[in-house]
Amino acid sequence: MSSAPPGFELPLRLLLAFRSLIDELHAELGRQGHPDIRPMHGFVMQAIGPQGTTAVDLGHTLGVTKQAAGKTIETLERIGYVERTRDPEDTRRKIVRLTPYGMDALARSAQIFDDLRARWSATLGEDRLQALESDLRKVTPADLWRLDAPGWFGTM
Amino acid sequence: MSSAPPGFELPLRLLLAFRSLIDELHAELGRQGHPDIRPMHGFVMQAIGPQGTTAVDLGHTLGVTKQAAGKTIETLERIGYVERTRDPEDTRRKIVRLTPYGMDALARSAQIFDDLRARWSATLGEDRLQALESDLRKVTPADLWRLDAPGWFGTM
DNA sequence: CTAGATAGTGAACCAGGTTGTCTATCATGT
DNA sequence: ACATGATAGACAACCTGGTTCACTATCTAG
Numbered sequence: 001m002s003s004a005p006p007g008f009e010l011p012l013r014l015l016l017a018f019r020s021l022i023d024e025l026h027a028e029l030g031r032q033g034h035p036d037i038r039p040m041h042g043f044v045m046q047a048i049g050p051q052g053t054t055a056v057d058l059g060h061t062l063g064v065t066k067q068a069a070g071k072t073i074e075t076l077e078r079i080g081y082v083e084r085t086r087d088p089e090d091t092r093r094k095i096v097r098l099t100p101y102g103m104d105a106l107a108r109s110a111q112i113f114d115d116l117r118a119r120w121s122a123t124l125g126e127d128r129l130q131a132l133e134s135d136l137r138k139v140t141p142a143d144l145w146r147l148d149a150p151g152w153f154g155t156m
Numbered sequence: 157m158s159s160a161p162p163g164f165e166l167p168l169r170l171l172l173a174f175r176s177l178i179d180e181l182h183a184e185l186g187r188q189g190h191p192d193i194r195p196m197h198g199f200v201m202q203a204i205g206p207q208g209t210t211a212v213d214l215g216h217t218l219g220v221t222k223q224a225a226g227k228t229i230e231t232l233e234r235i236g237y238v239e240r241t242r243d244p245e246d247t248r249r250k251i252v253r254l255t256p257y258g259m260d261a262l263a264r265s266a267q268i269f270d271d272l273r274a275r276w277s278a279t280l281g282e283d284r285l286q287a288l289e290s291d292l293r294k295v296t297p298a299d300l301w302r303l304d305a306p307g308w309f310g311t312m
Numbered sequence: 313c314t315a316g317a318t319a320g321t322g323a324a325c326c327a328g329g330t331t332g333t334c335t336a337t338c339a340t341g342t
Numbered sequence: 343a344c345a346t347g348a349t350a351g352a353c354a355a356c357c358t359g360g361t362t363c364a365c366t367a368t369c370t371a372g
Contacts, residue, residue, distance in 0.1 A: 004273065004277070004282070006266065006270065007269030007270035007274075008202065008265070008269040009289065010269070011174050011177040011178060011269070013292035013293065014170050014173050015171075015174045017170050017295055017296050018170040018171045018174060020295065020296060020297070021166065021170070025167075038327095046164065054350075054351090055350075056349080056350060056351080065330065065331085066350075067353090068328065068329050068330075071327085071329085072328075075328090087350095090337075091336085092336065092337045092338070092349070092351070093337095093349090109164070110163070110164060112163075113163030113164040113166070113167070116166075117160065117163035121160070124295070128287065129160075129291075130160070131287065132288055132291055133165065133169065135285075136169040136170065137169065138279055139173055139276055139279060139280070140172040140173050140176060141176070196359085210319075210320090211320065211321095220359090220360070220361090221360080221361065221362085223320090223321080223361080224359065224360055226321070227358090227359070231358090231359090243319095246319085246368075246369065247319095247368065247369090248318070248367065248368045248369070249318090
């Protein structure tokens, strides 16, 4: 039986790999006119999506409380990535929508992630990369968004 | 050319995979007498190692300020995982060492990580898992510890 | 023996999470 | 028609784990 590395290397490599993608994303986003965006903003905007959402829904999607979602929305609003409007159908609700600036960030993120994936593909070979993705799918939950990403590392 | 998934799936899967390992580690650690330990504590204790360190060194290893390292050490001391003694060679320095309780947590973590890796190996096949690890090594920095793990997601 | 570097600490601040509480609005059953 | 309960959002107080700035104590070198 060939020697397996110590088990603790695996999680570290996964985190490091994640980090390196995110770091490169944000370095590139900074160069492309989005210097103030931070990792969780990208995830949150991805979760908001083009059609908008509400604080409660967003909290539900991300697995955080509505208050936390509300704070994050406030921040994103302050830096110009989203805007809130009252829902005329239900005046309790406020619809959170990406601004054109936010849409731009989201589109650029998608492009940059594709480019980064292409770089990995060039390094590892597309077949190996697809195998890696396929393997990761086998060991992770189906729902991509329930990652409780914002702050989970600090609080759990 | 066969269809590649959108690039943003990859980082999410990496994070999710990391999370799931860490969550299972801590669920198991909780069952084995370490209910208060939290994700970053494991990393920090791993970084402290059996021979001990100092706040400045630890901060350097983890990529955070010495003050942040000091706070974390304080927390670990409070819950009994490390202890600090003055260095007789240089009375400015305080050597941080794992207590037997801390050693126990570290040993159990290592065992649990090995078990979790074995589970992945059973799910994916040992060859695929080794391929995955090898691929991750190709796209991550060599130094396993420079992950700025504690809180990095919140602050960057 | 003084000047500069280094170890640790404290204070003030920030981000992002939590729980608990409150108001406004919607929806429903009598 | 209206009281009751559920829901959306906001506010406050608090926790963690980061940051910077400032300070003391100690070591090291010229």
